[in-house]
Amino acid sequence: MTAPRAARRTIPLLILLAALPIACGEPGPKPKAGDPPAQAPNATADAGAAPQEPAFLSAEACGRCHGAIYDEWKQSFHGQAMADPLFLELSEDVVNKEECIRCHAPVPLREAQFETPVARASRREDAISCLSCHQDGANIAGPFGGLEGACRPVGDPRQRDVVKICFPCHNQHDTGNEYLAGPYAPEAPLPRQRPAESCITCHMPEVERPLVEGGVVRKGRSHTWRGGHSFAMLEKASALDVEVRPAEGGGFEIEVFVTNRGAGHSIPTDARHRSFDTYIKLWDADGRVVLDPLKRADQERSFLAKFRKFYRGSGKNDTQIPPLARVSTLGEGPGRFTTDLPKGRGEAWLVYRLTPRDALVEDSLKASEGPDDVQDTTVARVVHRVSFTFGK
Ligand code: HEC
Ligand code: HEC
Ligand code: HEC
Ligand code: HEC
Ligand code: HEC
Structure with a gap:
């Protein structure tokens, strides 16, 4: 009696298979550009000695110092975007389609001028990796600035600008536009119905902890990105x-x-x-x-x-x-x-x-x-x- 069971499972899958590529791969409205391209790495450093790539290339390597953030990211749907059962189930012939990989295992956003990224050539198992959101040439951009570490951290206000950091992938179905038109947007009409919130304040709740083991306690953000699955x-x-x-x-x-x-x-x-x-x-x-x-x-x-x-x-x-x-x-x-x-x-x-x-x-x-x-x-x-x- 396996036939009816198999049939029950196949029909909805076929519907999904037929529908999802259209559902997910549409070219979306572009985020507002207008920013100069990401700066060349170490523009001010000695040209001969300037490193060409980041000191660490895999998420696991970042995790050796940023263990708490790594553990959260690994379990998140960003860390799992290439292992998510639903994505894999649909991906028999899709997993090799660059048009799907481009948001599920992308190059660094800064390299893509904060537009919809393109697919990364290597380390696709790292999915939406630390470098996708933090790499700036040979440096690592973050919200603070003025810090020292082996990863060559640099401050960049764009790290907290959701139009740059979230919209390149999350506006193809208008999530970004819905937010900008809604009551939580920074520009919502007065009197405000709700205090301003952002993709980051709602989906990356604040946590106080050291960035690295034994480091100074700072106000940082959880890397859990809980959403519809939670x-x-x-x-x-x-x-x-x-x-x-x-x-x-x-x-x-x-x-x-x-x-x-x-x-x-x-x-x-x-x-x-x-x-x-x-x-x-x-x-x-x-x-x-x-x-x-x-x-x-x-x-x-x-x-x-x-x-x-x-x-x-x-x-x-x-x-x-x-x-x-x-x-x-x-x-x-x-x-x-x-x-x-x-x-x-x-x-x-x-x-x-x-x-x-x-x-x-x-x-x-x-x-x-x-x-x-x-x-x-x-x-x-x-x-x-x-x-x-x-x-x-
Ligand atoms: C423009 C960026 C972008 C492209 C291109 C893209 N995706 Fe996605 N995909 C996303 C985002 C963002 C989400 C999360 C949406 C959500 O949580 O509702 C997602 C979620 C998914 C999910 C749901 C995962 C779950 O557990 O609910 C599947 C399946 C999926 N994508 C498949 C594909 C396939 C197949 C393609 C290629 C046809 C593709 N995606 C191309 C950005 C993209
Ligand atoms: C060998 C240890 C080490 C490794 C590996 C490492 N970092 Fe760091 N990172 C640091 C230290 C130390 C700081 C500064 C911490 C402080 O001052 O609180 C830092 C700071 C940061 C910051 C904050 C920058 C700012 O100014 O806001 C980010 C973001 C960051 N690291 C990301 C990464 C990423 C992504 C990787 C992997 C590509 C990585 N780090 C690998 C040690 C490391
Ligand atoms: C490089 C593309 C990309 C960027 C940039 C990006 N996301 Fe995502 N996001 C995705 C994809 C793809 C998924 C779905 C992964 C999957 O389940 O297969 C996702 C899933 C999510 C989810 C859904 C989790 C769930 O339970 O369904 C949330 C929430 C989320 N992202 C928030 C954010 C926020 C906030 C930002 C900005 C700080 C951001 N994302 C930046 C691609 C991206
Ligand atoms: C989807 C994009 C995204 C990914 C993937 C991502 N981060 Fe972040 N990260 C951010 C954003 C946005 C902030 C700034 C949040 C704020 O302060 O408003 C941040 C902040 C940080 C900081 C500063 C301290 C803190 O807690 O806020 C560190 C360190 C850091 N990330 C390390 C990592 C490491 C290591 C990985 C991979 C394991 C990683 N990030 C993956 C978006 C991302
Ligand atoms: C005021 C808090 C708040 C803000 C601001 C916010 N979200 Fe959400 N988001 C939620 C809640 C709560 C859910 C769970 C409901 C749901 O899944 O529909 C959610 C769900 C999601 C999902 C899962 C999709 C789904 O419908 O299941 C994604 C993806 C997402 N948010 C991305 C974003 C992005 C990108 C931004 C910024 C443009 C953002 N969110 C801004 C609270 C917020």
Whole structure:
């Protein structure tokens, strides 16, 4: 009986295979240029003696001194961008496609003038490496300046400029533009609805520690980049609430709202295969389940709305939720449910899917296990559940 199982697995994969190259490889809006090209290494140093390349070339070598940062980076999706199971699964013939490698194992951003980078020729296993974000010719650029170390550190304010350091890869699907147009941007209209935040302040939380073992304690940034894979980030990003009102012909109308309360961009953002979906579960007055999102036969009826950036050519309008917006639907699904039961109770669910094939199953209800609880790429996760009652 292996055939049906294999078939079930193949169909969604084919859809993904067909859709993802379009989804991820589109040429995106370019970040604002206007900056002079990265400076030549050691322009002021003695020309004859100037080193031509960085003192350390692999992330592991950086990690020998910057151990804490290395460990975080190694586990992050930047460190894993060439080993991510989803990327590999799709990459049978893609892994050799330069157009995919260019953001997953890129040359240094400064070498690419902070535009969408090109693929690196060597050390592709280092994925988005330390050098991708820090190399400046033979030097290593960082936010501080005036430090001394074997890596030849130099200060560069552009290290904290997210348009330069994040947008070259994260604006192809408008995440950067969504942020700049939103309430957290430095230029948001007054009076501000939210204090300014950036890709860095939200995704690289501040940590006080020495940069190298035994060094001076400094205010630095964690290199974890938690995002959609992290349950804690999904909880922070979203809130769910329910409005119940009597329906016109008797019974009740239940409307379920999602708020983007904590993300600096739309939710979901970036990769087109992700979505936030709402569902409803109902019990009658005798406590019997009458509608259950985990039951295959009920799943379509219990589905309320889908929030997603759809694949190109799907003919659908995007339904992502902008920062601070509270919506029940943006056109994909009714956003509400009418029951003719006179009395009962229910639960609204907010479900997150990394890919359309992620199944809503018993495991989806698993409670959060903290910030490092990373979602499986085949199982949907219930992020929030809200209870309500109707009738007297
Ligand atoms: C312009 C830069 C860029 C290019 C080119 C690019 N990607 Fe990506 N890719 C990204 C970014 C940024 C993310 C993270 C998006 C997110 O987390 O939502 C990503 C995420 C992914 C993911 C999701 C990983 C996960 O676990 O959710 C897959 C799969 C993927 N890319 C495959 C590809 C393939 C296949 C190609 C070539 C057709 C490609 N990418 C080309 C920037 C790029
Ligand atoms: C042999 C030890 C050593 C190695 C290996 C090393 N560094 Fe450093 N690095 C240092 C020291 C020492 C400092 C200064 C620490 C301080 O003063 O707090 C430093 C500082 C830095 C800074 C901060 C610069 C600033 O001014 O903001 C960055 C960024 C950095 N290193 C990145 C790297 C990267 C990337 C690599 C690998 C290519 C690397 N380092 C390899 C020792 C090392
Ligand atoms: C060189 C291209 C590149 C740059 C520069 C870059 N990223 Fe990424 N980022 C990616 C890719 C590719 C992925 C997806 C990797 C994967 O899962 O395969 C990703 C994933 C992420 C994720 C998602 C993690 C998750 O759980 O889904 C976050 C958050 C993130 N990046 C934030 C940032 C921030 C903040 C910056 C700027 C400081 C930045 N990135 C700079 C390419 C880049
Ligand atoms: C996706 C880009 C990116 C990658 C990859 C990356 N860094 Fe950073 N790093 C940054 C940014 C951005 C900052 C500055 C954050 C700030 O201060 O606002 C930073 C800061 C630092 C600092 C200064 C101290 C601190 O904690 O902020 C050191 C040291 C450093 N990085 C080392 C490394 C090493 C070593 C690696 C690889 C193991 C690495 N970085 C990988 C983007 C990156
Ligand atoms: C106010 C805090 C905040 C700011 C600012 C912010 N993010 Fe996020 N980001 C979040 C939260 C919370 C999530 C989790 C929700 C989600 O995955 O949609 C997230 C998710 C992501 C993801 C995963 C994609 C997804 O939808 O699952 C990526 C990639 C990302 N952010 C990149 C960025 C980049 C790049 C910037 C700057 C242009 C940025 N973020 C600015 C809070 C923020």
